Amino acid sequence: MFSNLPDTIPQLVAIFLSIIIEALPFVCFGCLVSGFIETYLSPNLVSKFLPKKRFFRVLVGISAGFFFPSCECGIVPIVNRFLEKKVPSYTGIPFLIAAPIINPVVLFATFVAFGNSIKFVLFRLLGAICLALIVGLILAYQLDDPILLDQPKIHAHAHEHSHPHTTQLSRGQKFWSALTHAVDEFFDSGRYLIFGSLVAATIQVFVPTRLLTSVTHNPLTAILLMMLFAFLLSLCSEADAFIGASLLSLFGTAPILAFLLFGPVVDIKNLLMMKRYFTTTFIVRYIAIISLLVTIISLGVSFL
DSSP states (O other), rough: GGGGGGGGHHHHHHHHHHHHHHHHHHHHHHHHHHHHHHHHHHHHHHHHHHHHHHHHHHHHHHHHTTTHHHHHHHHHHHHHHHHTTTOOOHHHHHHHHHHHHHHHHHHHHHHHTTTHHHHHHHHHHHHHHHHHHHHHHHHHHOOOOBBHHHHHHHHHHHHHHHHHGGGSOOHHHHHHHHHHHHHHHHHHHHHHHHHHHHHHHHHHHOOHHHHHHHHSSSSSHHHHHHHHHHHHHHOTTHHHHHHHTTHHHOOOOOOOOOOOHHTSSSSSHHHHHHHHHHHHHHHHHHHHHHHHHHHHHHHHTTTO
């Protein structure tokens, strides 16, 4: 029965399953952390430990990304919970940008992928810090609009009503409440992961690679092309460096850096998860600012 199928169908299924298998552990981890944040982290606790000045709050979000080994597949639910717990957007969004790129796992994978070269590790680290810092400062001093949708907040309130006064629960009840939130989050986020993975796999199978690699002579065009490539492939940040390294001889340093910076911050499955939590206005601004900054950073590297 399966032997009569076109060759593209098994290839589509294989790529789809590989993306799902690669991303699923990180989504599970992200939802689990989200559940524990929902149960154990209170707004008062957040305000107690965050610095008073906005600039330092931005830096806290960036530095937390270094110590938090999460890729873009599971980071969105975590950031959503932080924001619902009154973590300011200019702390949460820099964390959203930085965590999938500058954590030690991703940096080590980048080091290995490029033949134990420190150059791309430094470019990627510094580029991500610049992205997170600039976006954080814009949110801190320019854009004060709410970025969360009302529906997740209502959903969160429903959980609170079903588990009222979590401070009065026993340790076992709190732990069970955290797991319950994590399971709910996983099933809510999982559908976006599946749909995004299916779209990414379909594009990889049916869009000829030569169309994406035919324009390499112009640095700006090559940078924009690799950003599009990163968006369409929707690779996990732990694996994208190996794909980038394989294309280095064809595209050069600057476009590959754009690929390494843009993909972990904006890709198909990540964008679909963000659509569930964040307002459309914020997402459009977010993509526009990230696209502009990645282009500028990569062009700057091309002149070095």
